[in-house]
Amino acid sequence: MNLYVCIKRVPDTEMKVKLKADNSGVDLAGVKTILSPYDEFAVEEALRVKEKNAGSTVTAITAGPAEAIEVLRTALAMGCDNAIHIELADGSDSNMAAKAIAECLKKEAPADLIYFGKEAIDDGAAMVPQMVAARMGIPSVTIVTGIEYSGATIKCKREIEGGSSETVEVTLPTVIAASKGLNEPRYATLPNIMKAKKKEVKAIKASDLGVAASDQKVKLSNFQMPPPKAAGKKIEGDAAAQAKALVQLLHTEAKVV
Amino acid sequence: MAKVLVFIEQRDGKAKKASYEILSAAAAAASNETHAVVVGDGVAGLAKEIGTYGAATVHVVENAALKLYSCEAYSKAVKAAIDAVKPDIFLASHSPMGKDFVPAVAALCDAGLVTDCTSVTFEGAKLKLKRPMYSGKAICDATIVAAGIQMATVRANSLGAPKMDAAKTATVQNVAVDLGGMKTKILEIVKGNSSRPDVTEAGIVISGGRSLKSAENFKMLEDMADVLGAAVGASRAAVDAGYRPHRDQVGQTGKVVSPSLYIATGISGAIQHLAGMRTSKIIVAINNDPNAPIFQVADYSIVGDLFQIIPALTAEFKKLKEST
Numbered sequence A: 001m002n003l004y005v006c007i008k009r010v011p012d013t014e015m016k017v018k019l020k021a022d023n024s025g026v027d028l029a030g031v032k033t034i035l036s037p038y039d040e041f042a043v044e045e046a047l048r049v050k051e052k053n054a055g056s057t058v059t060a061i062t063a064g065p066a067e068a069i070e071v072l073r074t075a076l077a078m079g080c081d082n083a084i085h086i087e088l089a090d091g092s093d094s095n096m097a098a099k100a101i102a103e104c105l106k107k108e109a110p111a112d113l114i115y116f117g118k119e120a121i122d123d124g125a126a127m128v129p130q131m132v133a134a135r136m137g138i139p140s141v142t143i144v145t146g147i148e149y150s151g152a153t154i155k156c157k158r159e160i161e162g163g164s165s166e167t168v169e170v171t172l173p174t175v176i177a178a179s180k181g182l183n184e185p186r187y188a189t190l191p192n193i194m195k196a197k198k199k200e201v202k203a204i205k206a207s208d209l210g211v212a213a214s215d216q217k218v219k220l221s222n223f224q225m226p227p228p229k230a231a232g233k234k235i236e237g238d239a240a241a242q243a244k245a246l247v248q249l250l251h252t253e254a255k256v257v
Numbered sequence B: 001m002a003k004v005l006v007f008i009e010q011r012d013g014k015a016k017k018a019s020y021e022i023l024s025a026a027a028a029a030a031s032n033e034t035h036a037v038v039v040g041d042g043v044a045g046l047a048k049e050i051g052t053y054g055a056a057t058v059h060v061v062e063n064a065a066l067k068l069y070s071c072e073a074y075s076k077a078v079k080a081a082i083d084a085v086k087p088d089i090f091l092a093s094h095s096p097m098g099k100d101f102v103p104a105v106a107a108l109c110d111a112g113l114v115t116d117c118t119s120v121t122f123e124g125a126k127l128k129l130k131r132p133m134y135s136g137k138a139i140c141d142a143t144i145v146a147a148g149i150q151m152a153t154v155r156a157n158s159l160g161a162p163k164m165d166a167a168k169t170a171t172v173q174n175v176a177v178d179l180g181g182m183k184t185k186i187l188e189i190v191k192g193n194s195s196r197p198d199v200t201e202a203g204i205v206i207s208g209g210r211s212l213k214s215a216e217n218f219k220m221l222e223d224m225a226d227v228l229g230a231a232v233g234a235s236r237a238a239v240d241a242g243y244r245p246h247r248d249q250v251g252q253t254g255k256v257v258s259p260s261l262y263i264a265t266g267i268s269g270a271i272q273h274l275a276g277m278r279t280s281k282i283i284v285a286i287n288n289d290p291n292a293p294i295f296q297v298a299d300y301s302i303v304g305d306l307f308q309i310i311p312a313l314t315a316e317f318k319k320l321k322e323s324t
């Protein structure tokens, strides 16, 4: 099977946000970066499918600036066979990333399964997987927490609203957006991390995939910190007195109950 | 004049409040000609109700293949409605359904899309949007610079309560769609065993942390939630300990919520948790450590033992509900 995993490099969740002086974005200089957490489930799932299907290959793809190659090294160290770095300038939008990935996939060996994380934790946009699927004319199943494989179709368990879940049967090829619960991602071992450093990464310019500046549909600007909170009120007394006072304040002052 | 098309989400023939919130807000802007689209099988009866929330025209896409939601079928159905209406602006709720299919529609229509908006203003034919970045650690303006339809999904509870006017009526238009050759099939829906709302939809969220010590102890929070019609959330530590399912996790790698009231009980307030709830309108923190970081974002702070305070609080909420 031809398995693909599309992944993204994002700032570590511990990041304390510092804005750029001109408010054009967040200053990421010196910020530690990681493979987006949901992408780890995607990589793990592709590797498990490969291990059960002899002759399969897993190709990791990322679209991003030069530094994005780091997450491909992580994916290779986890066990991916190949890696493709689509060189896409910082500040490109989801539409450009989706177009680049879809065009890249059309040129590679025909995909059976294309895995993503359900969202990247930087912008949390949660749109590239479905956009890639729509651009390729194949289905997508998002927020997937379990998959049963059986030949040309698979059964996916996914979360829907109100704490409910559903089972979706889908014909391959398909896009899968992985969520927590799908599997337990493996850690890369030190020897594999060393080996991954030497593996070849195929570089493709986004422009060679037909992605132009005019494909940018959305621009982000005027970054601000969330409005500061006024100092809160501390409620004193024993538990009964505190509970009584709090309910009164919520009712008469905050007017939320 | 901007032509605005709002997606009205329904399950089992019942429309979602979050969709009406968007429809009311779109209809309230004088510069808008407001349309709604509802998709399903046997949902035409909803058109009357949709009209009372301000849609001048309700477009109904009905098809047996739309009985149960799938991204593949719904994105084609909504694309058909968009082709028929030719709106300037398309809006939907950033609900589990909206966030799933709207990106596919945007790709099919080659339109610009901004997801998870917390502010939407109509400036003539142009949308002005704000959205959180880095799970709410920052917020920015988003502008759709490309020509064509502007699309956005909107976080629940961002645009104010829906406004209904029983006297308002809408024109109904049917939209046909060909849904042969679908590659996805919904085999089964397992309903959550709770009557409580989802954390992302609820007006009030009550969350518990690791310090609740067991899944059983969350019953205390469920009791309070049932008095208030609230949802129950959890920190990652509580989820990792198996006290709650991951779908209840609030934070950077869980759900991002913005209710009018968020009550954090026994949650320390790690940066990843704050990322998921700091835009809540009113935050109450209950923690026995006066230095817990959660107090820095709290409007009301109670330093104390949650095992004593939660039952007392539930009793007080009950009294309040009985007296009003």
Ligand SMILES: Cc1cc2nc3c(=O)[nH]c(=O)nc-3n(C[C@H](O)[C@H](O)[C@H](O)COP(=O)(O)OP(=O)(O)OC[C@H]3O[C@@H](n4cnc5c(N)ncnc54)[C@H](O)[C@@H]3O)c2cc1C
Pocket (backbone or CB within 6 Å): A013, A037, B208, B209, B210, B211, B234, B235, B236, B237, B238, B249, B250, B251, B252, B253, B254, B255, B265, B266, B267, B268, B269, B270, B271, B272, B273, B276, B286, B287, B288, B289, B292, B304, B305, B306, B307
């Ligand atoms: C990549 C990554 C992603 C993450 N994503 C998330 C996320 O999405 N959501 C999330 O929540 N976390 C997330 N975390 C974890 C986060 O860093 C914290 O570990 C977690 O939020 C802590 O949960 P907690 O507050 O329940 O537990 P603790 O930090 O252990 O806090 C327990 C609190 O309860 C108080 N307490 C104890 N007993 C009582 C009592 N009897 N009465 C009152 N108070 C009491 C304590 O004073 C303490 O403040 C993430 C971490 C990483 C590395």
